[in-house]
Amino acid sequence: MKVLIIDDERAIRNSLKEILGDEGYDVDTAEDGAQGLEKANAEKFDAIFCDIKMPNMDGMEFQDKLIEQGIDSPLIMISGHGDVETAVQCMRKGAFDFIQKPLDLNRILITLKNAVEKNTLIVENKILKKKIYGADMIGKSAPMRHIQEIIEKVAPTEARVLIMGPNGSGKELVARNLYQLSRRSSMPFVDVNCAAIPPELIESELFGHEKGSFTGAVKDHKGKFEQADGGTLFLDEIGDMSLAAQAKVLRVLQEKKLSRVGSDKDITVDVRVIAATNKDLKEEIAKGTFREDLYHRLSVILIQVPSLDERRDDIPLLIEFFTEKHNTSGKPRKFSPEAIKLLTEKHWPGNIRELDNVVDRLLILGDPVISAQNVKDFV
Numbered sequence: 001m002k003v004l005i006i007d008d009e010r011a012i013r014n015s016l017k018e019i020l021g022d023e024g025y026d027v028d029t030a031e032d033g034a035q036g037l038e039k040a041n042a043e044k045f046d047a048i049f050c051d052i053k054m055p056n057m058d059g060m061e062f063q064d065k066l067i068e069q070g071i072d073s074p075l076i077m078i079s080g081h082g083d084v085e086t087a088v089q090c091m092r093k094g095a096f097d098f099i100q101k102p103l104d105l106n107r108i109l110i111t112l113k114n115a116v117e118k119n120t121l122i123v124e125n126k127i128l129k130k131k132i133y134g135a136d137m138i139g140k141s142a143p144m145r146h147i148q149e150i151i152e153k154v155a156p157t158e159a160r161v162l163i164m165g166p167n168g169s170g171k172e173l174v175a176r177n178l179y180q181l182s183r184r185s186s187m188p189f190v191d192v193n194c195a196a197i198p199p200e201l202i203e204s205e206l207f208g209h210e211k212g213s214f215t216g217a218v219k220d221h222k223g224k225f226e227q228a229d230g231g232t233l234f235l236d237e238i239g240d241m242s243l244a245a246q247a248k249v250l251r252v253l254q255e256k257k258l259s260r261v262g263s264d265k266d267i268t269v270d271v272r273v274i275a276a277t278n279k280d281l282k283e284e285i286a287k288g289t290f291r292e293d294l295y296h297r298l299s300v301i302l303i304q305v306p307s308l309d310e311r312r313d314d315i316p317l318l319i320e321f322f323t324e325k326h327n328t329s330g331k332p333r334k335f336s337p338e339a340i341k342l343l344t345e346k347h348w349p350g351n352i353r354e355l356d357n358v359v360d361r362l363l364i365l366g367d368p369v370i371s372a373q374n375v376k377d378f379v
Contacts, residue, residue: 033057165305168353187231213262239279
């Protein structure tokens with residue numbers, strides 16, 4: 001197990017290195033946050049001890065850089081007597097624990113053991129989730145490989161993501177993969193279809209309301225932002241959101257605060273926002289129906305999901321996946337090469353959602369081996 005110790009006091013660095021070395025840990029040291037960040041980028045550490053008060057780059061700034069760069073080694077803060085409040089703030093942002101000076105040997109060893117064990121479980125969980133959820137990202141075409149590469153890079157960070165693409169192309173699946181591979185995967189994933197909520201209710205749905213704030217508000221209601229606190233909020237079809245609601249979303253992104261409908265009390269929330277749309281938001285900005293400042297807040301990372309017509313190479317794999325998904329007969333079912341060829345050449349205005357339905361229909365109405373004639377008859 002490899003451990004990094006970051007402290008500007010040489011005596012503390014050396015004593016910790018000696019103690020942990022005697023326990024069988026491979027220990028490296030750094031004298032400030034900047035040097036520690038360089039080493040954390042160069043190799044993977046199973047745990048990092050970091051002092052809070054240091055020159056050049058202090059512990060809080062070091063933690064912010066770790067989060068920004070997607071480095072997920074467990075972080076144990078070393079705090080002086082006056083740094084406890086700061087250490088607690090660090091824990092709220094994801095630090096594993098903090099240890100007060102003067103350092104206690106037993107506390108150091110127990111905390112390190114727990115941090116390493118928890119990190120091992122998290123890594124195993126992420127690998128399992130990647131197998132489960134990543135399996136649904138069907139496709140080996142160049143556009144899909146590109147999207148999968150972006151997801152792997154972006155998911156562990158806190159960056160907001162805007163997913164664009166036509167209806168039925170799999171935007172929600174991209175969002176769920178980003179969530180499942182993120183640090184927030186143990187916290188809520190809250191999905192909101194902005195197009196499905198009437199304009200007069202969207203603010204209440206997103207930000208909540210107080211009892212009596214409007215007719216029918218018989219009790220206090222937590223909005224989607226509050227429900228997603230600590231986790232991820234997926235704003236699907238955000239291009240259909242009203243300008244008034246857009247202004248409030250912008251405020252939450254800027255200030256991490258919201259107020260419920262009928263209240264002037266601020267509520268602090270910690271939410272990662274992923275948004276999706278089938279519209280060209282730059283065109284909507286030009287028409288005055290979408291805020292340009294909100295667009296720039298949401299589009300830290302842009303992911304363009306291709307239509308099914310743009311990734312025809314994936315259609316045979318998708319047919320195989322949907323066949324397995326929908327086959328409830330208990331008997332092997334498959335499509336003939338000629339049927340697959342016809343489906344691959346077909347125009348798919350409904351994208352993956354349409355292909356899913358077509359495969360289901362053919363399994364119900366077609367022969368044991370789906371033929372080209374079945375495709376001609378039922379598609």
